[in-house]
Amino acid sequence: MNSLSANDHGPIGVFDSGYGGLTILEHMLKVMPQNDFIYFGDNARTPYGTRSFQVVYEYTLQCVTRLFEMGCPLVILACNTASAKALRTIQQVDLPKLDPTRRVLGIIRPTVENIDSLTKTRHIGLLATPGTVKSLSYPLEIGKLYPDIEVTGEACPIWVPLVENGLAKSAGTDFFVRQHVESLLSKDPLIDTIILGCTHYPLLIDSIRRFVPEGINIICQGQYVAASLQQYLERHPEMACRCTMTGTRRFVTTESSQTFLQQAGIFLPDNARLDVSSISL
Numbered sequence: 238m239n240s241l242s243a244n245d246h247g248p249i250g251v252f253d254s255g256y257g258g259l260t261i262l263e264h265m266l267k268v269m270p271q272n273d274f275i276y277f278g279d280n281a282r283t284p285y286g287t288r289s290f291q292v293v294y295e296y297t298l299q300c301v302t303r304l305f306e307m308g309c310p311l312v313i314l315a316c317n318t319a320s321a322k323a324l325r326t327i328q329q330v331d332l333p334k335l336d337p338t339r340r341v342l343g344i345i346r347p348t349v350e351n352i353d354s355l356t357k358t359r360h361i362g363l364l365a366t367p368g369t370v371k372s373l374s375y376p377l378e379i380g381k382l383y384p385d386i387e388v389t390g391e392a393c394p395i396w397v398p399l400v401e402n403g404l405a406k407s408a409g410t411d412f413f414v415r416q417h418v419e420s421l422l423s424k425d426p427l428i429d430t431i432i433l434g435c436t437h438y439p440l441l442i443d444s445i446r447r448f449v450p451e452g453i454n455i456i457c458q459g460q461y462v463a464a465s466l467q468q469y470l471e472r473h474p475e476m477a478c479r480c481t482m483t484g485t486r487r488f489v490t491t492e493s494s495q496t497f498l499q500q501a502g503i504f505l506p507d508n509a510r511l512d513v514s515s516i517s518l
C-alpha cells in the first residue's frame with residue numbers, strides 16, 4: 238500500500254459512475270450528518286451499465302484506489318453495476334494487496350435484505366442497467382435470502398444517458414420509461430414490487446410513477462443503504478473510529494467541475510456550496 242495515504246483516518250468514499258450515487262449520498266447525509274464524505278463520480282466514462290465485466294472492474298478499481306489515496310478508510314460502491322461486476326473481486330483479490338484494513342461495500346445486499354416484508358405476491362420486478370440484469374446478482378442474492386421470491390429483470394440501457402445528459406424531466410424520457418415499465422410488467426403480471434436497481438433511476442421517479450400502476454411498490458435504495466451503513470459502523474467500531482466526523486463533503490469528478498456543479502445542482506439543492514474538483518485518472 239505504498240502509494241496509498243498513510244493516514245489511518247478519513248472521510249467515507251461514495252463512488253458511482255456518474256450522478257446516480259448522489260441519490261444514495263443524500264440519504265447518508267440525512268442520517269449521518271456529522272460524518273465526512275467524498276463523493277466520486279466517474280462522469281467522463283459513464284455509463285458503466287453497457288460495458289463488459291472486465292472494463293467495469295478496471296474502472297471501479299481505479300476509482301476505489303484513488304479514494305483510498307485520498308484517505309478514505311471505507312468506500313461504498315453506490316453503483317449497482319459496479320457492485321454487481323467489481324465488488325467481489327475487489328474485496329477478495331485487490332483489498333488484501335492494497336490494504337487489508339480498508340473496506341469496500343456494495344449496495345445490492347442492503348437493498349434485497351428489505352424486500353421480504355414488501356412483496357405479498359412474492360413476484361418482484363427489477364429495473365436496472367444491462368450489466369446488472371445480466372450479472373444475475375439480484376436474483377442470486379434474493380434467492381439466498383428468500384428462495385420463494387421470483388425476480389424478473391428488465392434492462393433499461395438508455396435511462397442512465399438520459400439522466401447524465403440532464404434530460405430526466407423531458408417529454409422524450411417518458412417514452413423510454415413507459416417502454417421499459419410496460420415491458421417488465423408484461424413479462425410477469427404478478428409483480429407487486431419493483432426495485433429501482435440503478436442509483437440513477439430515482440432521478441426518473443416522477444416519470445416512472447406515471448407508468449407504474451397504483452398498488453405496486455417502487456423501491457428506491459437510498460434509505461436502505463444509508464441505514465445499512467449506519468448499522469455496519471455500529472457493528473464495526475474499529476472502522477467507525479477511523480471515519481472522521483467534521484461534517485465536510487467533497488465532490489470529485491473525472492469531468493469538468495463546472496459541468497458537475499451544474500448537473501449535481503439538479504439533485505442536491507444547495508449546490509452553491511458544493512466543493513467540487515476535477516481529477517484525471
Ligand code: DGL
Nearest residue numbers: 257284285286317318436
Ligand atoms: N448508477 C449505476 C448503477 O447503479 C450505473 C450507471 C451506469 O450505467 O453507469 O448501476
